[in-house]
Amino acid sequence: MTLIKFVFLLAASVFVSSTLVEGGYYYKTELLNTCKVDLPISVPTDWITMVHSCSNLMMQQVQKELNASLTYLAMGAHFSRDCVNRPGFAKYFFDSASEERQHAIKFISYLTMRGNLTDYHKHVLALIPPHIMAGVPQMTWNSSAHAIQDALKLETLVTESIRQIIIDCEQGKNQATDTETVNDYHLSDWLTGEFLDEQYKGQRKLAGMLSTLRKMENSHGKLGEFLMDKTLL
Numbered sequence: 001m002t003l004i005k006f007v008f009l010l011a012a013s014v015f016v017s018s019t020l021v022e023g024g025y026y027y028k029t030e031l032l033n034t035c036k037v038d039l040p041i042s043v044p045t046d047w048i049t050m051v052h053s054c055s056n057l058m059m060q061q062v063q064k065e066l067n068a069s070l071t072y073l074a075m076g077a078h079f080s081r082d083c084v085n086r087p088g089f090a091k092y093f094f095d096s097a098s099e100e101r102q103h104a105i106k107f108i109s110y111l112t113m114r115g116n117l118t119d120y121h122k123h124v125l126a127l128i129p130p131h132i133m134a135g136v137p138q139m140t141w142n143s144s145a146h147a148i149q150d151a152l153k154l155e156t157l158v159t160e161s162i163r164q165i166i167i168d169c170e171q172g173k174n175q176a177t178d179t180e181t182v183n184d185y186h187l188s189d190w191l192t193g194e195f196l197d198e199q200y201k202g203q204r205k206l207a208g209m210l211s212t213l214r215k216m217e218n219s220h221g222k223l224g225e226f227l228m229d230k231t232l233l
Ligand SMILES: [Fe+2]
Pocket: 065, 068, 099, 100, 103, 158
């Protein structure tokens, strides 16, 4: 009786999972189809002005923000472990993970506002490729100072990446034609106002935290790290 029940449950679970996969496939197909507006009148597309190379850079930036989010998630999990037990640093990194996820959402929203991400398989699925998780460098850190140091390096890379999009899309060449100059001032202004300001302030905060932490550790050893952790709660 127990064996029959087991076989039944196994068959049911296989059926359910294959239905879900199929359901997922049909769902994606429907999404792809619903993006094609089938009307007797044609909708103009000349309002979509972001060039292909800038759209690609922005999609890559989504992946960088998601990678930063996952890295901070790993840091938060590390400092939450009972053997590490630094709840202040854990909270700080979990909050940072949420911020980076919000940044990814902002980039996606901007792309859709400009009329990009039109093709589900080519654009939407490509936003979150499997290699993002593989890009998280490590899952444990020797100390809070090492994690803050890595966070500062990560933010510096993100800042440089955003700066490069601004340079390429404000005065760069359109890679598709190689002749036309790209003048996407709205994108450059949005990136400068929304992101560069936050990046520079974030970097300064991490540098200050690291400096304070090092000084406290220098005079109080591990007690310094313990006290710093309490200030982050
Ligand atoms: Fe970010």
